[in-house]
Amino acid sequence: MSRTDARAVYDLDEAIARSKRYQAAGADMVFIEAPRNLDELTKIHEAFPNTPLMANMIEGGKTPLTDTAKLRDLGFRIVVYPTAMTYARAFADEQLVETLIQTGSTKSYEDRMITFDKFNHFVGLDQVNAREAQYDAKHMAAELATLKA
Structure with missing residues (x-):
């Protein structure tokens, strides 16, 4: 998979050009970070019509939050929400x-x-407790006794 942040530093055309070079070098998936609007998401799809794409949905980020059905229609096969849970937890923590x-x-x-x-x-505390019980002193003593025999 290729990734470029060229959109933030240069422009979308440069990000697409770099991604095409990555694809020519063997990348089979494209991730262009921070497209600014739906038109840019569409242009990425048009530039890579048969290539799986990745979208990064960050609340408050440069890319507008777009529902996964729309992104799927545009060829985005991986959609990540890397900060959603952190932001939700921080909000809840602040309220608490x-x-x-x-x-x-x-x-x-x-x-x-x-x-x-x-x-x-x-x-998964039950599973942790069960695993811990396998290695408590009683069970380990019995295990060691079989090894000494």
């Missing part, structure tokens, strides 16, 4: 801290939190 500062408790925020049990399931 504000609530804690204002009220002295997180009680009024609980309806916007995952429950203790759901969190443990989400992070």
Whole structure:
């Protein structure tokens, strides 16, 4: 896969030209960072009609947030949202801290939190505990005894 940031430094034509050179050198997918609008996304598709493309959707970034169906229609086969979860978590963290500062408790925020049990399931705590149990002192002592025999 090729990647170029030439759009930000030069222009879209230069980014496309560089991507064509990458493709000639063997790249089988193209990623042009930061197209500015739907017309530019369309031009990228037109320049690479039979090449899988990648789009980078960053909230507040240079490329307008475009739904995946539209991007798929334009030949974009990989669409990434690299900051979405971070921004959502930071927003929630900020609200939680504000609530804690204002009220002295997180009680009024609980309806916007995952429950203790759901969190443990989400992070796979049962599997971690099961794996840990395989290596506790009792099991390891029995294992070592078989090796000494």
